[in-house]
Amino acid sequence: MAKEEEEQPLSPMARVFQSQGIDSCIVTIIGFKTKINADIIVEVLKHNVSKHPRFSSKLGDDGRNWIKTKVNIEDHVVVPNVNLEEIGEDGDGFVNDYVSRLTMIPLDRSKPLWDIHILNVKTSDAEAITVIRSHHSLGDGMSLMSLLVASTRKTSDPATTPTITALKRRGTTSSLGLKKKDWFMKLVFFICNTLRLIWNTVVDLLLILATMLFLKDTETPLHCHTEMDSGSNLRRFYHRTVSLDDIKLIKKAMNMTINDVLLGVTQAASSFPLYELPIW
Incomplete structure (x- = not known):
């Protein structure tokens, strides 16, 4: 035990x-x-x-x-x-x-x-x-x-332990005005949630299978192709401060989300060896 x-x-x-x-x-x-x-x-x-x-x-x-x-x-x-x-x-x-x-x-x-x-x-x-x-x-x-x-303490008040703000939990059936005796509505909610969970699981599994068989990444101007094995190449890390205005400009010009822009730029830089790093 x-x-x-x-x-x-x-x-x-x-x-x-x-x-x-x-x-x-x-x-x-x-x-x-x-x-x-x-x-x-x-x-x-x-x-x-x-x-x-x-x-x-x-x-x-x-x-x-x-x-x-x-x-x-x-x-x-x-x-x-x-x-x-x-x-x-x-x-x-x-x-x-x-x-x-x-x-x-x-x-x-x-x-x-x-x-x-x-x-x-x-x-x-x-x-x-x-x-x-x-x-x-x-x-x-x-x-x-x-x-x-x-592991962080304020030097002005070492006894104070900072904490991360807890997320508010979603309302339960009782907060929606359902009485404990209303077992029928609770049963309906339970069945609906279970069916939604099963459906989402099946969809995710099908997407994973399709990705393994034939689905490919969406072609964008930031999508880089390389036949080189970049996993073993030495990379140099650089610290850069990026303006959000520039990111928004790229997002608007390419009709992409901000996450896609950041991911694309990062992937483009990390997909090349040291001597072929693109200059942005």
């Missing part, structure tokens, strides 16, 4: 992200106005990581289960020895190169799949940089945000 509580199976999406062809990681870069004290980061994480099951569990040998483990925070917080004199004024270039090299190094699967890199390097936007790398199978962006927010 204790072993069952310590081990939990991976969700279907987590298994997809763990597959060899995908093996997707989330890389988050955060800038700070002051230099970072690594000891404080380690101390705060010791009190918060255990509250987040995925960040305190490692992958099983068979790759199918999460195994609860004791996290040694020092193994996950990396403070590289940086020669500031060699970097000079090119802090942005150093951070870009560091992140690019980091993406080529796989996470150690013998421990929880995340790490934090502290770079006390001055850039054009910050005095210090933190690079957080976590495997996508640990969860989505909200899981990472929860850990970050829980």
